[in-house]
Amino acid sequence: xxxxxxxxxxxxxxxxxxxxxxxxxxxxxxxxxxxxxxxxxxxxxxxxxxxxxxxxxx
Amino acid sequence: xxxxxxxxxxxxxxxxxxxxxxxxxxxxxxxxxxxxxxxxxxxxxxxxxxxxxxxxxxxxxxxxxxxxxxxxxxxxxxxxxxxxxxxxxxxxxxxxxxxxxxxxxxxxxxxxxxxxxxxxxxxxxxxxxxxxxxxxxxxxxxxxxxxxxxxxxxxxxxxxxxxxxxxxxxxxxxxxxxxxxxxxxxxxxxxxxxxxxxxxxxxxxxxxxxxxxxxxxxxxxxxxxxxxxxxxxxxxxxxxxxxxxxxxxxxxxxxxxxxxxxxxxxxxxxxxxxxxxxxxxxxxxxxxxxxxxxxxxxxxxxxxxxxxxxxxxxxxxxxxxxxxxxxxxxxxxxxxxxxxxxxxxxxxxxxxxxxxxxxxxxxxxxxxxxxxxxxxxxxxxxxxxxxxxxxxxxxxxxxxxxxxxxxxxxxxxxxxxxxxxxxxxxxxxxxxxxxxxxxxxxxxxxxxxxxxxxxxxxxxxxxxxxxxxxxxxxxxxxxxxxxxxxxxxxxxxxxxxxxxxxxxxxxxxxxxxxxxxxxxxxxxxxxxxxxxxxxxxxxxxxxxxxxxxxxxxxxxxxxxxxxxxxxxxxxxxxxxxxxxxxxxxxxxxxxxxxxxxxxxxxxxxxxxxxxxxxxxxxxxxxxxxxxxxxxxxxxxxxxxxxxxxxxxxxxxxxxxxxxxxxxxxxxxxxxxxxxxxxxxxxxxxxxxxxxxxxxxxxxxxxxxxxxxxxxxxxxxxxxxxxxxxxxxxxxxxxxxxxxxxxxxxxxxxxxxxxxxxxxxxxxxxxxxxxxxxxxxxxxxxxxxxxxxxxxxxxxxxxxxxxxxxxxxxxxxxxxxxxxxxxxx
Numbered sequence: 010x011x012x013x014x015x016x017x018x019x020x021x022x023x024x025x026x027x028x029x030x031x032x033x034x035x036x037x038x039x040x041x042x043x044x045x046x047x048x049x050x051x052x053x054x055x056x057x058x059x060x061x062x063x064x065x066x067x
Numbered sequence: 068x069x070x071x072x073x074x075x076x077x078x079x080x081x082x083x084x085x086x087x088x089x090x091x092x093x094x095x096x097x098x099x100x101x102x103x104x105x106x107x108x109x110x111x112x113x114x115x116x117x118x119x120x121x122x123x124x125x126x127x128x129x130x131x132x133x134x135x136x137x138x139x140x141x142x143x144x145x146x147x148x149x150x151x152x153x154x155x156x157x158x159x160x161x162x163x164x165x166x167x168x169x170x171x172x173x174x175x176x177x178x179x180x181x182x183x184x185x186x187x188x189x190x191x192x193x194x195x196x197x198x199x200x201x202x203x204x205x206x207x208x209x210x211x212x213x214x215x216x217x218x219x220x221x222x223x224x225x226x227x228x229x230x231x232x233x234x235x236x237x238x239x240x241x242x243x244x245x246x247x248x249x250x251x252x253x254x255x256x257x258x259x260x261x262x263x264x265x266x267x268x269x270x271x272x273x274x275x276x277x278x279x280x281x282x283x284x285x286x287x288x289x290x291x292x293x294x295x296x297x298x299x300x301x302x303x304x305x306x307x308x309x310x311x312x313x314x315x316x317x318x319x320x321x322x323x324x325x326x327x328x329x330x331x332x333x334x335x336x337x338x339x340x341x342x343x344x345x346x347x348x349x350x351x352x353x354x355x356x357x358x359x360x361x362x363x364x365x366x367x368x369x370x371x372x373x374x375x376x377x378x379x380x381x382x383x384x385x386x387x388x389x390x391x392x393x394x395x396x397x398x399x400x401x402x403x404x405x406x407x408x409x410x411x412x413x414x415x416x417x418x419x420x421x422x423x424x425x426x427x428x429x430x431x432x433x434x435x436x437x438x439x440x441x442x443x444x445x446x447x448x449x450x451x452x453x454x455x456x457x458x459x460x461x462x463x464x465x466x467x468x469x470x471x472x473x474x475x476x477x478x479x480x481x482x483x484x485x486x487x488x489x490x491x492x493x494x495x496x497x498x499x500x501x502x503x504x505x506x507x508x509x510x511x512x513x514x515x516x517x518x519x520x521x522x523x524x525x526x527x528x529x530x531x532x533x534x535x536x537x538x539x540x541x542x543x544x545x546x547x548x549x550x551x552x553x554x555x556x557x558x559x560x561x562x563x564x565x566x567x568x569x570x571x572x573x574x575x576x577x578x579x580x581x582x583x584x585x586x587x588x589x590x591x592x593x594x595x596x597x598x599x600x601x602x603x604x605x606x607x608x609x610x611x612x613x614x615x616x617x618x619x620x621x622x623x624x625x626x627x628x629x630x631x632x633x634x635x636x637x638x639x640x641x642x643x644x645x646x647x648x649x650x651x652x653x654x655x656x657x658x659x660x661x662x663x664x665x666x667x668x669x670x671x672x673x674x675x676x677x678x679x680x681x682x683x684x685x686x687x688x689x690x691x692x693x694x695x696x697x698x699x700x701x702x703x704x705x706x707x708x709x710x711x712x713x714x715x716x717x718x719x720x721x722x723x724x725x726x727x728x729x730x731x732x733x734x735x736x737x738x739x740x741x742x743x744x745x746x747x748x749x750x751x752x753x754x755x756x757x758x759x760x761x762x763x764x765x766x767x768x769x770x771x772x773x774x775x776x777x778x779x780x781x782x783x784x785x786x787x788x789x790x791x792x793x794x795x796x797x798x799x800x801x802x803x804x805x806x807x808x809x810x811x812x813x814x815x816x817x818x819x820x821x822x823x824x825x826x827x828x829x830x831x832x833x834x835x836x837x838x839x840x841x842x843x844x845x846x847x848x849x850x851x852x853x854x855x856x857x858x859x860x861x862x863x864x865x866x867x868x869x870x871x872x873x874x875x876x877x878x879x880x881x882x883x884x885x886x887x888x889x890x891x
Contacts, residue, residue, distance in 0.1 A: 013302070021282070021309075028278045035271050045220040048197045049204065053143075 105129050107247070109150025132247045136202070139209055144202045151198035152247050164244070165407070165416035166252070167237035172418065176236055178226070184214065185231045187239065189250040194223045202246065210234065210242055269324075273379045276321040279313040280372040286310045287369045307365050311356075314368035318352050322375045346526075348374060377867070382565070406430075406437055409481065422484050431479045438471050438484045445480035449473035525551055525842075532846045543848030550845035563830035567870040571823040574878035579809030580816055587802045590786050591820035593767045597716060597813070598758060598780075600772030601726035604790045604810070605709055605739065613646050617689070617697020624696060626653060628689060631668055631675045634658045639687060639701060640666065643677070646699075705735060708811030713739040715814045725754045725772075725780070755779035771805070771813065788813075815881050822877040830870050837862040 034040070104111055106122040107129035117124040120137065124130040132152060136144055144151060166172050179186040194203070199218075203225050206216040212233035217226045225248075227239055240250045286306040322345075329342040348371055355366025407429040408417045414429065419437040422428060427443065430436055436449070447463035450473060460476050463469055469482065533548035568585035575582060582588065599605055620628065629647040632640040634655050655675075658668035665678030665687065676690040686698040716722050724740045726732075730747040737745075746757065754772075758780050761768050770777065770784035773791060781787030781802075788803045790810055805813075841858055844850040 014305070017305070017309075024278065024282065028274065031274055032271050035267050035274070038267070040270055041267065042219045042221060045200060045218055048200050048220065051197075052201050052204075 107152035147198040276376040310368040317372040439486040440482035547848040570874040578882040579806035581804040594769040596766040603773035
């Protein structure tokens with residue numbers, strides 16, 4: 010029966026890790042915009058027309 | 068001929084200049100042509116039509132934008148959505164972006180910069196569809212210095228990363244402007260800098276509360292199932308302390324907004340909606356600590372974190388809806404950010420707030436007059452439609468006073484300031500009664516009144532029960548104090564309002580009706596009189612309908628008329644020009660425009676004249692060589708659905724019409740309103756006073772008008788409804804913003820508000836039954852707090868399902884969604 014203490018500890022640890030990951034991503038702004046990315050993903054890429062020296066840095 | 072040469076235009080943007088050659092047609096051959104809509108903005112092409120690549124454009128501006136996009140292979144813009152652009156007829160000269168060269172103002176838009184690059188953020192009110200996102204995120208194709216552009220669609224913001232040395236903030240702003248996305252520059256941007264951290268904070272609080280709530284529920288489950296008599300003591304203790312541990316972040320971190328707002332309200336001396344919640348949270352927590360440490364049994368941490376989690380969840384959904392529209396702007400967002408000051412013959416961009424009495428400044432075509440001024444140079448044709456509702460520009464001569472809020476149509480003006488921005492006419496109008504209304508909004512709503520008294524009664528009752536049982540049977544006393552607090556926790560009652568209103572606001576938003584706050588629903592149900600503004604509300608401000616009666620015009624006469632009216636820019640002349648269609652234009656000699664009367668000129672040997680009817684007829688007569696051929700009548704076109712709407716409304720409410728315009732549209736309006744319920748020639752102040760008088764006679768007034776020109780009246784009224792074409796560009800301090808397409812739904816809105824109120828009342832009754840039954844047992848000290856803690860979330864869940872279900876059902880029955888009002 011005492012194994013239940015270990016199991017509770019493990020499951021809590023796991024849950025807390027997930028909570029921590031969620032908080033981190035929320036702080037980084039992952040949930041700031043929950044609409045635009047869903048549209049953005051549907052756009053086709055525009056073939057680059059001219060060389061763009063700055064774009065390559067990103 | 069001037070017009071023709073303007074159309075063969077050369078433009079270039081980054082790279083070798085290119086000449087776009089295209090043919091421009093005059094679209095209308097005679098009167099009966101099909102309606103042409105602009106390929107860029109989708110509006111009807113009423114005047115001249117420009118053609119590029121066989122696509123029609125309503126104005127030069129739209130055509131230019133298309134040219135730029137076509138040139139850069141960005142025409143997918145038009146394929147994602149049809150006619151996604153913004154009409155460019157009233158485009159402002161880009162000189163207004165000069166202010167962005169000033170370091171202090173530039174810093175408002177730059178969020179980060181280093182030696183190589185800079186990040187800047189603009190608010191683009193026009194952003195409204197997926198085409199917009201696509202085009203804006205391809206901004207780098209248009210200018211090599213732009214490295215990346217990211218759009219946040221909901222906030223209508225664009226973040227641009229660009230090479231610092233190669234492009235300035237002003238150039239980026241002008242670039243956005245040239246493709247039809249005018250960055251929003253106003254004093255507002257100078258005051259606030261919101262980076263969304265508030266929302267992130269709430270999201271994290273919600274996540275933490277939900278996490279803790281779920282875990283505590285799991286830990287409490289054995290206690291519920293075993294009825295508090297769990298065998299394994301060590302396990303029970305562990306669960307107790309774990310629950311306590313998880314409740315700490317909920318109590319100290321997640322619930323902080325309730326403490327803060329109740330503390331603020333208590334200091335101001337009134338009971339805010341959050342006070343009972345904060346009290347319930349604190350009492351439940353303290354009571355649980357007592358049971359854990361003193362009695363050694365499980366606490367009610369699950370119900371406490373449940374209260375916090377559900378309350379945060381409800382508020383989060385309410386907030387999301389508010390994000391759609393910003394209501395908090397004031398007159399300042401209407402005024403431009405900068406003015407071009409003239410000093411010693413040099414032009415200098417200054418912030419409008421820096422304009423001093425006696426300064427000379429320049430106002431260009433389509434720019435607003437920011438301060439009351441005297442005209443020094445130039446031909447002023449001021450469009451006061453924002454102030455008075457009168458659509459026709461007023462001519463002013465040198466030395467005359469020009470009030471703030473007018474828009475110059477025509478060449479540029481030199482003006483001298485006589486009153487600074489903050490003291491001007493509009494500002495006064497705006498500030499008149501704004502403050503009073505906001506205060507009573509806080510205290511007057513039905514829900515708050517009820518819940519305030521409710522929580523007070525519960526407090527008194529439980530304290531009385533506590534004292535009673537202290538003498539009768541001390542063992543019951545503590546249960547009798549706390550159980551009523553838990554079971555009669557006002558949160559079920561509060562949730563009923565929060566969830567009903569939150570869902571109702573969201574549903575109304577889908578129908579093109581945006582509410583300032585939940586209190587508006589409540590106020591809508593008490594409306595007894597409805598007052599309408601005319602221009603921009605019942606009639607579109609741009610279009611006038613024209614009727615001709617008299618001798619049918621032959622092509623020669625038509626050509627004479629057409630040539631004459633082409634010399635004038637009066638709105639009536641333009642309307643007649645459109646009516647005439649295209650024909651051969653002949654040179655006009657001795658052209659004269661007689662203010663307030665008409666126009667005349669000579670074509671060949673024929674004297675042509677167009678003047679106001681000399682007798683009592685309402686109209687404009689057309690005379691050739693002194694002989695009258697016929698008469699034009701002008702009347703406003705009415706928005707579709709208006710006749711049906713006023714018909715429905717008249718059965719239930721007295722409705723009034725207030726117009727700043729002349730009474731020339733009275734014949735049409737008579738079909739909509741009772742004859743003696745119409746007022747014309749109203750100044751904004753008259754409108755406000757009219758509403759004030761209605762209120763004095765005990766009426767609750769709903770005013771439907773357009774944003775700024777009726778600001779005073781909207782503020783004065785109990786429910787101010789601002790009608791607008793573009794909910795995002797201009798949102799003044801009204802209670803409700805309505806899209807023009809939604810105006811036919813005014814009566815549905817009122818009925819829906821009544822339905823929402825009923826839902827609140829019903830759910831109130833349900834939770835009252837819960838509460839009264841619970842209290843009955845709790846006050847006798849018969850109910851164990853554990854059972855109370857089970858009943859509490861159960862009642863909450865019932866209420867949430869009941870309210871959201873019913874409001875959705877009613878909205879499906881009553882409201883019609885407006886296309887494009889919501890991206891989802």
